[in-house]
Amino acid sequence: MASSFHTLSHLTTKTTPIRFSQINQSPLKNPLIYFPVKSSNFPLRFPAISISKSSLNFTPKSALMAKSEKDYSNVDVLDSEEQVAFELAKFSANLSDYFVNERGAFTVVVSGGSLIKSLRKLVEPPYVDSIDWTKWHVFWVDERVVPKDHPDSNYKLAYDGFLSKVPIPPGNVYAINDSLSAEGAADDYEAGLKQLVKTNILATSPTSGFPKFDVMLLGMGPDGHVASLFPGHPLLKESQRWVTSINDSPKPPPERITFTFPVINSSANIALVVCGSGKAAVVKTALSGDQSSDMLPVQMVSPEGELKWFLDKEAAAML
Numbered sequence: 001m002a003s004s005f006h007t008l009s010h011l012t013t014k015t016t017p018i019r020f021s022q023i024n025q026s027p028l029k030n031p032l033i034y035f036p037v038k039s040s041n042f043p044l045r046f047p048a049i050s051i052s053k054s055s056l057n058f059t060p061k062s063a064l065m066a067k068s069e070k071d072y073s074n075v076d077v078l079d080s081e082e083q084v085a086f087e088l089a090k091f092s093a094n095l096s097d098y099f100v101n102e103r104g105a106f107t108v109v110v111s112g113g114s115l116i117k118s119l120r121k122l123v124e125p126p127y128v129d130s131i132d133w134t135k136w137h138v139f140w141v142d143e144r145v146v147p148k149d150h151p152d153s154n155y156k157l158a159y160d161g162f163l164s165k166v167p168i169p170p171g172n173v174y175a176i177n178d179s180l181s182a183e184g185a186a187d188d189y190e191a192g193l194k195q196l197v198k199t200n201i202l203a204t205s206p207t208s209g210f211p212k213f214d215v216m217l218l219g220m221g222p223d224g225h226v227a228s229l230f231p232g233h234p235l236l237k238e239s240q241r242w243v244t245s246i247n248d249s250p251k252p253p254p255e256r257i258t259f260t261f262p263v264i265n266s267s268a269n270i271a272l273v274v275c276g277s278g279k280a281a282v283v284k285t286a287l288s289g290d291q292s293s294d295m296l297p298v299q300m301v302s303p304e305g306e307l308k309w310f311l312d313k314e315a316a317a318m319l
């Protein structure tokens with residue numbers, strides 16, 4: 001299998017990831033997306049990872065808990081965004097080793113925004129050399145419906161900052177079909193996910209019936225949005241679709257596709273990566289456990305598996 005792929009560095013253009021419409025047309029033409037997946041291993045839960053603090057200046061969890069009596073056991077507060085990037089790399093590499101070992105594939109969902117920059121330590125030693133990138137399958141939790149070489153494209157953001165630097169087979173990078181409308185691109189992406197479920201690359205949750213990604217690496221907006229699921233938007237209540245479209249995103253550009261909450265919350269692992277003082281108030285609300293008023297989208301993130309927060313001390317300042 002290892003000899004049958006070519007790496008991203010061999011691509012002649014930036015726009016040659018596999019598109020789901022390609023998968024749908026000829027799923028057997030691309031041997032790269034077939035792995036010896038042991039479906040009996042589903043559902044998988046990664047055991048709790050102990051992440052050591054690499055800085056002495058973070059606020060200890062015990063202090064946070066004493067202050068508010070909340071359980072912050074799944075919250076890592078790091079001294080700086082640089083430390084967040086280190087810990088995120090360690091977390092992702094551990095999960096990669098686990099899932100590759102368990103089932104020969106690792107399904108990773110990324111958001112846009114600052115998250116991609118926070119993945120930069122993964123493309124440096126030791127991780128760039130130790131991770132089995134050939135087993136990675138990369139998806140987007142949301143995407144702006146623009147050409148892949150457009151400055152607003154989450155694909156371009158991830159390609160420039162991450163994907164172009166590691167040997168993930170291009171056939172394992174699932175970009176949207178940018179020639180379609182937002183609605184068409186969402187349908188196409190959902191159909192592609194269903195195809196990957198059939199081939200066992202993508203697990204499904206026996207509880208929810210929705211796809212169960214191994215990990216989602218997500219950012220959060222200063223208004224508490226995740227993916228392209230914005231406060232007060234009717235899409236927060238979507239309960240059937242896996243992927244849907246939005247034409248009135250309050251964060252530009254307005255036309256996007258997004259995973260729905262049932263998919264997000266079927267994940268085996270979710271990392272919420274949040275840095276900067278501009279997000280401190282929402283972090284406080286999100287971790288307060290107060291669900292009395294309208295819930296912010298980030299408060300609706302509640303995966304079947306593990307949820308881990310990676311905060312820098314600015315984002316954690318109000319805890």
Ligand SMILES: O=C(O)[C@H](O)[C@@H](O)[C@H](O)[C@H](O)COP(=O)(O)O
Nearest residue numbers: 111112113114219220221226227
């Ligand atoms: O395409 C998008 O707009 C993103 O996927 C979005 O959900 C992002 O993750 C948050 O807005 C946080 O972005 P920042 O980390 O840049 O604030």
